[in-house]
Amino acid sequence: MEILTFNNIFLFTSANAKKQVTTDAGDYMAEIMDNLLGFLPPGGVFIGGAGVAILILAFQFLNKWLHHILKLPWMQEENQRKRKQLEQNANNQQKSN
Protein backbone atom coordinates (compact mmCIF):
# COMPACT_ATOMS: atom_id res chain seq x y z
CA MET A 1 0.00 0.00 0.00
CA GLU A 2 1.31 3.39 -0.98
CA ILE A 3 1.77 5.55 2.08
CA LEU A 4 1.44 9.27 1.64
CA THR A 5 3.09 11.17 4.41
CA PHE A 6 3.23 14.86 5.12
CA ASN A 7 6.78 15.10 3.88
CA ASN A 8 6.13 14.06 0.31
CA ILE A 9 3.13 16.22 -0.41
CA PHE A 10 3.79 19.81 -1.37
CA LEU A 11 1.24 21.26 -3.68
CA PHE A 12 1.15 24.80 -5.00
CA THR A 13 4.79 25.03 -3.97
CA SER A 14 5.94 26.05 -7.41
CA ALA A 15 3.38 28.81 -7.49
CA ASN A 16 3.93 29.83 -3.92
CA ALA A 17 7.69 29.49 -3.73
CA LYS A 18 8.70 32.14 -1.27
CA LYS A 19 10.75 34.97 -2.58
CA GLN A 20 14.22 35.11 -1.21
CA VAL A 21 14.35 37.49 1.71
CA THR A 22 16.52 40.38 0.82
CA THR A 23 19.44 40.60 3.13
CA ASP A 24 20.80 43.74 1.61
CA ALA A 25 20.85 46.40 4.31
CA GLY A 26 19.88 49.07 1.80
CA ASP A 27 16.74 47.24 0.85
CA TYR A 28 15.19 47.44 4.29
CA MET A 29 11.77 48.48 3.02
CA ALA A 30 11.55 45.54 0.64
CA GLU A 31 12.32 43.20 3.53
CA ILE A 32 9.54 44.72 5.64
CA MET A 33 7.10 44.39 2.73
CA ASP A 34 8.21 40.81 2.23
CA ASN A 35 7.61 40.02 5.88
CA LEU A 36 4.20 41.67 5.79
CA LEU A 37 2.93 40.40 2.45
CA GLY A 38 5.22 37.43 1.90
CA PHE A 39 2.49 34.95 2.68
CA LEU A 40 0.35 36.11 -0.23
CA PRO A 41 0.34 33.95 -3.34
CA PRO A 42 1.94 35.31 -6.52
CA GLY A 43 0.19 37.57 -9.01
CA GLY A 44 -0.83 34.66 -11.24
CA VAL A 45 -3.25 33.46 -8.58
CA PHE A 46 -4.75 36.94 -8.35
CA ILE A 47 -5.25 36.99 -12.11
CA GLY A 48 -6.71 33.47 -12.02
CA GLY A 49 -9.17 34.45 -9.28
CA ALA A 50 -10.13 37.63 -11.08
CA GLY A 51 -10.64 35.63 -14.29
CA VAL A 52 -12.99 33.22 -12.53
CA ALA A 53 -14.92 36.11 -10.98
CA ILE A 54 -15.24 37.89 -14.34
CA LEU A 55 -16.40 34.65 -15.97
CA ILE A 56 -19.12 34.30 -13.33
CA LEU A 57 -20.22 37.90 -13.76
CA ALA A 58 -20.26 37.57 -17.55
CA PHE A 59 -22.43 34.45 -17.41
CA GLN A 60 -24.75 36.03 -14.87
CA PHE A 61 -25.26 39.07 -17.10
CA LEU A 62 -25.73 36.83 -20.13
CA ASN A 63 -28.29 34.77 -18.25
CA LYS A 64 -30.15 37.88 -17.12
CA TRP A 65 -30.13 39.33 -20.63
CA LEU A 66 -31.37 36.08 -22.18
CA HIS A 67 -34.15 35.92 -19.58
CA HIS A 68 -35.08 39.46 -20.44
CA ILE A 69 -35.20 39.07 -24.20
CA LEU A 70 -36.86 35.65 -24.18
CA LYS A 71 -39.69 36.68 -21.88
CA LEU A 72 -43.08 35.82 -23.36
CA PRO A 73 -45.57 38.68 -23.49
CA TRP A 74 -47.70 37.32 -20.60
CA MET A 75 -44.61 37.16 -18.37
CA GLN A 76 -43.92 40.87 -18.63
CA GLU A 77 -44.87 42.85 -15.56
CA GLU A 78 -46.69 45.50 -17.49
CA ASN A 79 -48.91 42.96 -19.23
CA GLN A 80 -49.57 41.15 -15.95
CA ARG A 81 -50.67 44.44 -14.41
CA LYS A 82 -52.96 45.11 -17.37
CA ARG A 83 -54.40 41.64 -17.06
CA LYS A 84 -55.11 42.13 -13.37
CA GLN A 85 -56.79 45.44 -14.14
CA LEU A 86 -58.97 43.84 -16.83
CA GLU A 87 -59.92 41.03 -14.48
CA GLN A 88 -60.83 43.50 -11.77
CA ASN A 89 -62.94 45.54 -14.16
CA ALA A 90 -64.76 42.43 -15.34
CA ASN A 91 -65.42 41.40 -11.73
CA ASN A 92 -66.74 44.85 -10.87
CA GLN A 93 -69.03 44.82 -13.91
CA GLN A 94 -70.35 41.38 -12.94
CA LYS A 95 -71.07 42.57 -9.42
CA SER A 96 -72.90 45.68 -10.62
CA ASN A 97 -75.04 43.58 -12.98
Add this chain to the structure above:
Amino acid sequence: MNQPPYRISPLEMSITLISMMLAIGILTLPRSLAEAMDSGDGWIAILVSSAIVMGFVFMIVRLQKNFPGQSLLEYVGEKGMGKWIAKLIAVLFVIYFIPFLAYEARVLTIIVRMYLLDRTPPEITLAIIVLTTTYAVSKGVQGIVHLNLMFIPFIMFVYLILIVFNIQDMNITELRPVLPMGMTSLLPSLQPTIFSFLGIELLFFWLAFMKSDHLRALPLNLGVLFVTMLYLLIVVISYTVMSVNGVKTIVFPTVGLAKEVEIVEGLIERFEPLMIVIWIMQIFNTMAIIHYLAVQTIKKDLLKTEKGMWIPAVVTFFTYYIAAIPNSIQEVFTLGDLIGYAGASLILLSLIIGYLTVWIKMRKKRNQTNTKEIAK
Protein backbone atom coordinates in the same frame (compact mmCIF):
# COMPACT_ATOMS: atom_id res chain seq x y z
CA MET B 1 -46.57 35.05 -10.29
CA ASN B 2 -46.54 34.87 -6.52
CA GLN B 3 -45.31 31.58 -5.15
CA PRO B 4 -45.45 30.68 -1.45
CA PRO B 5 -42.02 30.97 0.22
CA TYR B 6 -40.01 27.77 0.30
CA ARG B 7 -40.20 25.86 3.58
CA ILE B 8 -37.64 23.23 4.59
CA SER B 9 -39.18 20.09 6.10
CA PRO B 10 -37.54 18.47 9.18
CA LEU B 11 -36.21 15.57 7.10
CA GLU B 12 -34.72 17.93 4.51
CA MET B 13 -33.12 20.00 7.27
CA SER B 14 -31.71 16.89 8.88
CA ILE B 15 -30.20 15.69 5.59
CA THR B 16 -28.82 19.17 4.90
CA LEU B 17 -27.18 19.15 8.32
CA ILE B 18 -25.64 15.75 7.56
CA SER B 19 -24.33 17.09 4.22
CA MET B 20 -22.85 20.14 5.91
CA MET B 21 -21.09 18.15 8.64
CA LEU B 22 -19.68 15.42 6.42
CA ALA B 23 -16.78 17.05 4.67
CA ILE B 24 -13.05 16.82 5.19
CA GLY B 25 -13.31 15.46 8.73
CA ILE B 26 -14.40 12.05 7.51
CA LEU B 27 -11.12 11.61 5.63
CA THR B 28 -8.77 12.90 8.32
CA LEU B 29 -10.51 12.13 11.62
CA PRO B 30 -8.93 8.68 12.22
CA ARG B 31 -5.44 10.19 11.86
CA SER B 32 -6.05 13.30 13.97
CA LEU B 33 -7.57 11.14 16.72
CA ALA B 34 -4.71 8.64 16.59
CA GLU B 35 -2.20 11.51 16.86
CA ALA B 36 -4.07 13.18 19.71
CA MET B 37 -4.66 10.04 21.80
CA ASP B 38 -1.91 7.68 20.74
CA SER B 39 -4.32 4.80 21.34
CA GLY B 40 -7.39 3.24 19.77
CA ASP B 41 -9.81 5.13 22.03
CA GLY B 42 -10.84 7.67 19.41
CA TRP B 43 -14.32 6.16 19.22
CA ILE B 44 -15.00 7.26 22.83
CA ALA B 45 -14.00 10.84 21.94
CA ILE B 46 -16.46 10.72 19.02
CA LEU B 47 -19.31 9.68 21.31
CA VAL B 48 -18.47 12.41 23.87
CA SER B 49 -18.15 15.13 21.19
CA SER B 50 -21.36 14.00 19.56
CA ALA B 51 -23.20 14.42 22.87
CA ILE B 52 -21.77 17.95 23.20
CA VAL B 53 -22.78 18.84 19.63
CA MET B 54 -26.28 17.45 20.20
CA GLY B 55 -26.54 19.72 23.25
CA PHE B 56 -25.61 22.71 21.07
CA VAL B 57 -28.16 21.72 18.40
CA PHE B 58 -30.82 21.51 21.11
CA MET B 59 -29.88 24.98 22.37
CA ILE B 60 -29.93 26.49 18.86
CA VAL B 61 -33.37 25.03 18.13
CA ARG B 62 -34.66 26.23 21.51
CA LEU B 63 -33.35 29.71 20.73
CA GLN B 64 -34.91 29.65 17.25
CA LYS B 65 -38.35 28.93 18.75
CA ASN B 66 -38.34 32.53 20.04
CA PHE B 67 -38.26 33.97 16.52
CA PRO B 68 -39.67 31.49 13.96
CA GLY B 69 -39.33 32.62 10.36
CA GLN B 70 -36.39 34.87 11.15
CA SER B 71 -32.68 34.14 11.21
CA LEU B 72 -30.67 34.91 14.33
CA LEU B 73 -29.08 37.97 12.74
CA GLU B 74 -32.45 39.32 11.59
CA TYR B 75 -33.81 38.91 15.11
CA VAL B 76 -30.81 40.46 16.86
CA GLY B 77 -30.64 43.32 14.33
CA GLU B 78 -34.28 44.39 14.61
CA LYS B 79 -33.66 47.68 16.40
CA GLY B 80 -31.34 49.80 18.55
CA MET B 81 -27.87 48.58 19.40
CA GLY B 82 -28.78 45.16 18.04
CA LYS B 83 -28.38 46.46 14.49
CA TRP B 84 -24.70 47.05 15.05
CA ILE B 85 -24.21 43.81 16.94
CA ALA B 86 -25.93 41.89 14.11
CA LYS B 87 -23.70 43.61 11.57
CA LEU B 88 -20.61 42.71 13.60
CA ILE B 89 -21.65 39.05 13.85
CA ALA B 90 -22.44 39.07 10.12
CA VAL B 91 -18.94 40.36 9.34
CA LEU B 92 -17.44 37.67 11.59
CA PHE B 93 -19.49 34.99 9.86
CA VAL B 94 -18.39 36.20 6.43
CA ILE B 95 -14.76 36.25 7.59
CA TYR B 96 -15.31 32.67 8.76
CA PHE B 97 -17.27 31.33 5.77
CA ILE B 98 -14.93 32.50 3.00
CA PRO B 99 -11.73 30.90 4.39
CA PHE B 100 -13.82 27.83 5.31
CA LEU B 101 -14.88 27.56 1.67
CA ALA B 102 -11.30 28.15 0.57
CA TYR B 103 -10.04 25.43 2.92
CA GLU B 104 -12.55 22.89 1.60
CA ALA B 105 -11.67 23.83 -1.99
CA ARG B 106 -7.96 23.50 -1.32
CA VAL B 107 -8.27 20.08 0.31
CA LEU B 108 -10.39 19.01 -2.65
CA THR B 109 -7.65 20.03 -5.07
CA ILE B 110 -5.10 18.09 -3.00
CA ILE B 111 -7.26 14.95 -3.01
CA VAL B 112 -8.04 15.22 -6.72
CA ARG B 113 -4.38 15.65 -7.56
CA MET B 114 -3.31 12.83 -5.29
CA TYR B 115 -5.83 10.20 -6.33
CA LEU B 116 -7.57 11.16 -9.58
CA LEU B 117 -5.98 13.74 -11.87
CA ASP B 118 -2.29 13.88 -11.05
CA ARG B 119 -1.32 16.00 -14.04
CA THR B 120 -4.10 18.56 -13.84
CA PRO B 121 -2.91 21.83 -12.29
CA PRO B 122 -4.60 22.45 -8.92
CA GLU B 123 -5.58 25.94 -10.06
CA ILE B 124 -7.84 24.41 -12.71
CA THR B 125 -9.49 22.03 -10.25
CA LEU B 126 -9.97 24.93 -7.86
CA ALA B 127 -11.53 27.14 -10.53
CA ILE B 128 -13.88 24.39 -11.69
CA ILE B 129 -15.16 23.56 -8.22
CA VAL B 130 -15.77 27.19 -7.26
CA LEU B 131 -17.54 27.80 -10.56
CA THR B 132 -19.76 24.80 -9.90
CA THR B 133 -20.64 25.89 -6.38
CA THR B 134 -21.42 29.38 -7.69
CA TYR B 135 -23.92 27.81 -10.06
CA ALA B 136 -25.48 25.89 -7.15
CA VAL B 137 -25.67 29.15 -5.16
CA SER B 138 -27.60 30.79 -8.01
CA LYS B 139 -30.36 28.19 -7.50
CA GLY B 140 -31.02 29.30 -3.94
CA VAL B 141 -31.82 27.37 -0.77
CA GLN B 142 -34.33 25.10 -2.47
CA GLY B 143 -31.86 24.07 -5.17
CA ILE B 144 -29.10 23.33 -2.67
CA VAL B 145 -31.38 21.38 -0.32
CA HIS B 146 -32.65 19.26 -3.21
CA LEU B 147 -29.10 18.60 -4.36
CA ASN B 148 -28.35 17.34 -0.85
CA LEU B 149 -31.37 15.08 -0.95
CA MET B 150 -30.31 13.74 -4.31
CA PHE B 151 -26.67 13.03 -3.44
CA ILE B 152 -26.93 11.65 0.09
CA PRO B 153 -28.17 8.11 -0.84
CA PHE B 154 -25.16 7.59 -3.15
CA ILE B 155 -22.78 8.90 -0.50
CA MET B 156 -24.23 6.59 2.14
CA PHE B 157 -24.16 3.61 -0.21
CA VAL B 158 -20.45 4.05 -0.91
CA TYR B 159 -19.59 4.46 2.77
CA LEU B 160 -21.66 1.37 3.52
CA ILE B 161 -19.63 -0.62 0.98
CA LEU B 162 -16.44 0.77 2.48
CA ILE B 163 -17.45 -0.39 5.94
CA VAL B 164 -18.96 -3.76 5.01
CA PHE B 165 -16.08 -4.94 2.83
CA ASN B 166 -13.50 -4.10 5.47
CA ILE B 167 -15.18 -5.98 8.29
CA GLN B 168 -13.44 -9.25 7.36
CA ASP B 169 -9.98 -7.71 7.90
CA MET B 170 -10.74 -6.25 11.33
CA ASN B 171 -8.45 -7.02 14.23
CA ILE B 172 -10.23 -5.96 17.40
CA THR B 173 -7.10 -6.21 19.60
CA GLU B 174 -6.03 -2.83 18.16
CA LEU B 175 -8.76 -1.18 20.23
CA ARG B 176 -7.52 -2.63 23.52
CA PRO B 177 -6.77 -1.69 26.24
CA VAL B 178 -9.59 0.83 26.58
CA LEU B 179 -8.52 4.15 28.12
CA PRO B 180 -5.18 2.95 29.58
CA MET B 181 -4.28 6.54 30.62
CA GLY B 182 -7.63 7.28 32.25
CA MET B 183 -10.49 9.58 31.28
CA THR B 184 -8.28 12.69 31.11
CA SER B 185 -6.57 11.34 28.00
CA LEU B 186 -9.84 12.05 26.19
CA LEU B 187 -9.50 15.82 26.56
CA PRO B 188 -6.92 16.51 23.79
CA SER B 189 -8.94 14.40 21.36
CA LEU B 190 -12.11 16.46 21.80
CA GLN B 191 -10.71 19.34 19.72
CA PRO B 192 -10.31 17.45 16.40
CA THR B 193 -13.54 15.56 16.96
CA ILE B 194 -15.66 18.62 17.68
CA PHE B 195 -14.13 20.35 14.65
CA SER B 196 -15.25 17.41 12.51
CA PHE B 197 -18.81 18.06 13.65
CA LEU B 198 -18.69 21.76 12.69
CA GLY B 199 -21.46 22.78 10.37
CA ILE B 200 -24.22 23.32 12.90
CA GLU B 201 -23.78 27.09 12.41
CA LEU B 202 -25.96 26.51 9.35
CA LEU B 203 -28.91 26.23 11.73
CA PHE B 204 -28.60 29.91 12.75
CA PHE B 205 -29.47 30.82 9.16
CA TRP B 206 -31.62 28.07 7.71
CA LEU B 207 -33.94 27.25 10.60
CA ALA B 208 -35.71 30.43 9.48
CA PHE B 209 -36.96 28.48 6.47
CA MET B 210 -38.80 25.99 8.69
CA LYS B 211 -42.38 26.24 9.90
CA SER B 212 -42.66 27.08 13.60
CA ASP B 213 -44.39 23.79 14.42
CA HIS B 214 -41.58 21.88 12.70
CA LEU B 215 -38.89 23.40 14.93
CA ARG B 216 -37.80 20.39 16.93
CA ALA B 217 -34.32 19.27 17.92
CA LEU B 218 -35.02 15.54 17.58
CA PRO B 219 -34.82 15.19 13.77
CA LEU B 220 -31.69 17.32 13.68
CA ASN B 221 -30.08 15.34 16.47
CA LEU B 222 -30.92 12.16 14.59
CA GLY B 223 -28.87 13.64 11.76
CA VAL B 224 -26.00 14.28 14.19
CA LEU B 225 -26.39 10.72 15.46
CA PHE B 226 -26.15 9.44 11.90
CA VAL B 227 -22.88 11.33 11.35
CA THR B 228 -21.63 10.05 14.71
CA MET B 229 -22.28 6.45 13.75
CA LEU B 230 -20.53 6.94 10.42
CA TYR B 231 -17.48 8.55 12.07
CA LEU B 232 -17.44 5.87 14.75
CA LEU B 233 -17.52 3.00 12.26
CA ILE B 234 -14.87 4.58 10.03
CA VAL B 235 -12.53 5.27 12.95
CA VAL B 236 -12.99 1.79 14.46
CA ILE B 237 -12.50 0.08 11.10
CA SER B 238 -9.46 2.24 10.24
CA TYR B 239 -7.77 1.32 13.54
CA THR B 240 -8.62 -2.36 13.37
CA VAL B 241 -7.70 -2.80 9.70
CA MET B 242 -4.62 -0.56 9.39
CA SER B 243 -3.55 -0.35 13.09
CA VAL B 244 -3.34 2.84 15.13
CA ASN B 245 0.32 3.42 14.25
CA GLY B 246 -0.36 2.77 10.57
CA VAL B 247 -3.21 5.30 10.52
CA LYS B 248 -0.91 7.96 12.00
CA THR B 249 1.31 7.87 8.93
CA ILE B 250 -1.45 8.22 6.33
CA VAL B 251 -2.69 11.70 5.46
CA PHE B 252 -6.19 10.57 4.50
CA PRO B 253 -6.75 7.24 6.29
CA THR B 254 -10.29 6.78 4.97
CA VAL B 255 -8.93 6.72 1.41
CA GLY B 256 -6.32 4.26 2.65
CA LEU B 257 -9.18 2.15 3.93
CA ALA B 258 -10.82 2.29 0.51
CA LYS B 259 -7.60 0.90 -0.98
CA GLU B 260 -7.98 -2.18 1.22
CA VAL B 261 -11.42 -2.97 -0.18
CA GLU B 262 -11.66 -5.98 -2.42
CA ILE B 263 -15.14 -6.74 -3.67
CA VAL B 264 -16.12 -10.32 -4.63
CA GLU B 265 -12.71 -12.00 -4.98
CA GLY B 266 -11.05 -9.02 -6.62
CA LEU B 267 -13.89 -8.20 -9.03
CA ILE B 268 -13.52 -4.56 -7.99
CA GLU B 269 -10.03 -3.91 -6.64
CA ARG B 270 -9.63 -0.18 -7.14
CA PHE B 271 -12.40 1.16 -5.02
CA GLU B 272 -10.75 4.44 -4.01
CA PRO B 273 -11.41 6.38 -7.25
CA LEU B 274 -15.10 5.60 -6.87
CA MET B 275 -14.98 6.66 -3.25
CA ILE B 276 -13.18 9.89 -4.11
CA VAL B 277 -15.73 10.71 -6.81
CA ILE B 278 -18.57 10.23 -4.36
CA TRP B 279 -16.66 12.22 -1.71
CA ILE B 280 -16.36 15.07 -4.24
CA MET B 281 -20.16 15.07 -4.56
CA GLN B 282 -20.35 15.31 -0.80
CA ILE B 283 -17.83 18.12 -0.47
CA PHE B 284 -19.57 19.92 -3.32
CA ASN B 285 -22.74 19.91 -1.19
CA THR B 286 -20.86 21.30 1.81
CA MET B 287 -19.16 23.95 -0.30
CA ALA B 288 -22.40 24.98 -1.97
CA ILE B 289 -24.00 25.49 1.45
CA ILE B 290 -21.05 27.52 2.78
CA HIS B 291 -20.87 29.57 -0.41
CA TYR B 292 -24.59 30.29 -0.20
CA LEU B 293 -24.32 31.20 3.48
CA ALA B 294 -21.51 33.66 2.73
CA VAL B 295 -23.48 35.25 -0.11
CA GLN B 296 -26.71 35.31 1.89
CA THR B 297 -25.02 36.91 4.92
CA ILE B 298 -23.44 39.65 2.81
CA LYS B 299 -26.65 40.28 0.88
CA LYS B 300 -29.25 40.13 3.63
CA ASP B 301 -27.44 41.02 6.83
CA LEU B 302 -24.64 43.33 5.74
CA LEU B 303 -25.83 45.18 2.65
CA LYS B 304 -29.56 44.53 3.09
CA THR B 305 -30.16 44.43 -0.64
CA GLU B 306 -32.06 42.14 -2.98
CA LYS B 307 -29.82 42.83 -5.98
CA GLY B 308 -26.10 42.20 -5.42
CA MET B 309 -25.46 40.11 -8.52
CA TRP B 310 -21.75 40.67 -8.07
CA ILE B 311 -21.60 39.12 -4.56
CA PRO B 312 -21.15 35.42 -5.55
CA ALA B 313 -18.37 36.44 -7.95
CA VAL B 314 -16.55 38.44 -5.26
CA VAL B 315 -16.89 35.59 -2.75
CA THR B 316 -15.50 33.23 -5.40
CA PHE B 317 -12.55 35.51 -6.06
CA PHE B 318 -11.59 35.68 -2.37
CA THR B 319 -12.11 31.92 -2.02
CA TYR B 320 -9.79 31.25 -4.94
CA TYR B 321 -7.17 33.61 -3.58
CA ILE B 322 -7.26 32.38 0.02
CA ALA B 323 -7.21 28.74 -1.13
CA ALA B 324 -3.84 29.34 -2.77
CA ILE B 325 -2.22 30.91 0.31
CA PRO B 326 -1.07 27.75 2.19
CA ASN B 327 2.27 26.53 0.85
CA SER B 328 2.08 22.93 1.97
CA ILE B 329 -0.37 20.40 3.27
CA GLN B 330 0.73 21.17 6.84
CA GLU B 331 -0.23 24.80 6.33
CA VAL B 332 -3.55 23.70 4.86
CA PHE B 333 -4.32 21.71 8.00
CA THR B 334 -3.18 24.62 10.20
CA LEU B 335 -5.67 26.79 8.32
CA GLY B 336 -8.27 24.07 8.98
CA ASP B 337 -7.52 24.19 12.72
CA LEU B 338 -7.83 27.99 12.78
CA ILE B 339 -11.16 27.76 10.98
CA GLY B 340 -12.29 25.13 13.47
CA TYR B 341 -11.49 27.42 16.41
CA ALA B 342 -13.21 30.34 14.66
CA GLY B 343 -16.32 28.24 13.96
CA ALA B 344 -16.61 26.94 17.51
CA SER B 345 -16.13 30.47 18.93
CA LEU B 346 -18.72 31.92 16.54
CA ILE B 347 -21.29 29.29 17.49
CA LEU B 348 -20.74 30.05 21.17
CA LEU B 349 -20.83 33.82 20.60
CA SER B 350 -23.99 33.63 18.51
CA LEU B 351 -25.72 31.48 21.12
CA ILE B 352 -24.76 33.87 23.94
CA ILE B 353 -25.89 36.94 21.98
CA GLY B 354 -29.08 35.19 20.86
CA TYR B 355 -30.12 34.20 24.38
CA LEU B 356 -29.15 37.63 25.76
CA THR B 357 -31.31 39.34 23.11
CA VAL B 358 -34.26 37.08 23.91
CA TRP B 359 -33.85 37.81 27.63
CA ILE B 360 -33.62 41.59 27.09
CA LYS B 361 -36.64 41.65 24.77
CA MET B 362 -38.71 39.56 27.18
CA ARG B 363 -37.78 41.82 30.10
CA LYS B 364 -38.75 44.91 28.08
CA LYS B 365 -42.09 43.34 27.20
CA ARG B 366 -42.73 42.41 30.85
CA ASN B 367 -41.88 45.93 32.00
CA GLN B 368 -44.23 47.42 29.42
CA THR B 369 -47.07 45.13 30.53
CA ASN B 370 -46.44 46.01 34.18
CA THR B 371 -46.49 49.75 33.41
CA LYS B 372 -49.77 49.37 31.52
CA GLU B 373 -51.34 47.44 34.41
CA ILE B 374 -50.22 50.09 36.91
CA ALA B 375 -51.60 52.85 34.67
CA LYS B 376 -54.99 51.07 34.59
